[in-house]
Amino acid sequence: MRNRNIFHIDANSAYLSWEATWRLQHGESLDLRDVPSVVGGDPKSRHGIILAKSIPAKKYGIKTGETLYSARQKCPDLLIVPPNYELYMKCSNGMFDLLKEYSHLVQRYSVDECFLDYTESEKLFGSPLKTAYKIKNRIQEELGFTVNIGISHNKLLSKMASELEKPNKVHTLFSDEIASKMWTLPVDDLFMVGNKTLPKLKRIGISTIGDLAKANLSHMKSYLKSHGVLIWNYANGIDESPVREEDMVQKGVGNSTTIAFDVTNQREAHLILLSLTETVSMRLRKKKSLARVVSVSIKDKDFAYYSHQCALCAPTDSTNVLFKYVKKLFNEAWKGEPIRHLGVRLTELCSREFYQISIFDEKSLDKYRRIDETVDCLRRQYGKKSVIRGSFLHSGLKPIAGGVGEEEYKMMSSHL
DNA sequence: TCTGGGGTCCTAGGACCC
DNA sequence: TCTGGGGTCCTAGGACCC
CATH class of the missing domain: 1.10.150.20 (5' to 3' exonuclease, C-terminal subdomain)
Known part of the structure; x- marks a missing residue:
């Protein structure tokens, strides 16, 4: 393989920096990054974990993913702010758009990480190192937060490079540096x-x-x-995976939620599953896809996790059809113990175009489809909660569960 | 007041077919 | 009356990432 030049750009403590930047821009004098602070969920609704931490908080031994309870033991004065996913989406987009000025090949690896293939760009913008500093400084000046940039000949090494010393640094990790730096x-x-x-x-x-x-x-x-x-x-620094462009095919869509209390009866479980099915099928339709496999996952009060799935005879995107299977799967799988968390996931996706004909075979499916389209349209126009099922009234449960922001954003995985 | 939510990929075992 | 092996699909569960 010819020598490539790959950048990995990583926003430093992303959620926390973005939160800090926003607050400074809105008249707050305290910079969250200067004090022990974290972005975290609400323990009352059992979402009490650390999503991001400041560097001063890190010095107390606070780790991402640990409970707020345990973090407060380590640092009683810890400042805790709730997450704002729509803001993070905007910051992420800002970073992505800026990077696109330097290469047509930019892969959004997660909300706060991108790979950029600089191989072809060198002719236009000059040496990789010089450009990396330029990008880092531009993001700081124009967007208000710092990034680390790693440079090497493949994605793995550039990612390892960007992890080296933080924050606000550019690192290289070329073959001859592997032994000393990695x-x-x-x-x-x-x-x-x-x-x-x-x-x-x-x-x-x-x-x-x-x-x-x-x-x-x-x-x-x-x-x-x-x-x-x-x-x-x-x-050994070996990795040949390409920087992938945006049109990567997604393998599945899922939504899951931890419920504020333990669910102990089937009726409530079905309502939560319905709200999850609503969200997940809306996302599926937005992608113009159909799903052939449905799976339901359950986490009980002791965190024991299990799942049950089945294949459909024909792929679908209908909320009603999907929910029928979701209920069936749940009823077959549930052992009757108190439930903490429920999930619905759709996989084996295919494009809607291929199955138009078989979908319209059945009259009732056609009717379902028109209802889904109408509801999606209303929700797009008037907000997600503008149309809700009557069964949620007075139930005390959220009609639309799961989902992070208004827009889809890539949350990629464990593979490069 | 204890422990989120979104993903991908791999493996093992059973069913089924030839 | 006794006994094969390979391929594929399906499902459950586990490991990892941010």
Whole structure:
């Protein structure tokens, strides 16, 4: 493969910086980034975890994903602000638009991370390092927050580079720098080495990325199967994955919610599932897709998680049809214990165009479709809650559950 | 006042077919 | 009366990412 130049751009403590920037622009004098602060959910509705932390908060040992309760034990004066996903969406778009000025190949990897293929841009904008600094400074001046930029010949190394020293830094991690900059790091700093793999690696004496890089490949393969091969390659800086453009096909859509109280009866569970089905099928229709597989997931009060799925005879995007299967799946799967969290997920998607004919075969489906279209249209125009099912009145439950912002945004995954 | 929500990919076992 | 192996699809569960 020819030598590429790939940037990884990572907003520093994204949610928190964006929150801080917004507050400064709206007349607040305190910069959240200067004090121990976090963006977190509301424990009363059982959403009490840390979504983002300031650097001073990090110095107290506060970690993303831990409970607010535990964070407050570590730092009683911790400043906690609620999340504002629409704001984050705007900041994310701002960063993406700015990056697009430097390459036509920009991949939005998540709300706060992008890959940029600079290979073809060098002729126009000059040396990668110079441009990276330019981009970093422009984002700071024009958008008000800082980023880290990692530069290398592939996505894996540029991503590892952007993680090096934070905040507001540009790092390179080329082949000849792997040993000095990456191999010295603890092995769980490597992309794709998580909580479960770490102890397995420790058990065979691997504690740094360098240890893994020098391990025997066939040994890794027999020990950890394909995942062993993947992380061995990553440890050696090997990755050929392309910077993908925006039109990547999404494999599924899902919505799930943690309920403020434990659900103990089927009627309530069905209502919550209905609200989830409404959201998820609206998103499906917006993508002009149909789904062939429906799955329902349950997390009980003790956090035990299980799911049940089934394939449909014909793919659909109808809220009513999908909800029929959702109910059936739930009834088959539920063991009767108190429920904390419910989810609905649609997979095996295909384009709506291919199935137009079979959809219109049945009169009732045609009617369902027209109802869905009308409701979607009203909700787009007057807001999500302008049309709700009568069954939610006086139920104390949200008619539309799940979903993060008004617009879809990419929340990509574990693969590059 | 304890623990979110959105994704992707891989594996293992059973059913079924040839 | 006894006994095959390969391929594919389906489902459940697990690991990882932000």
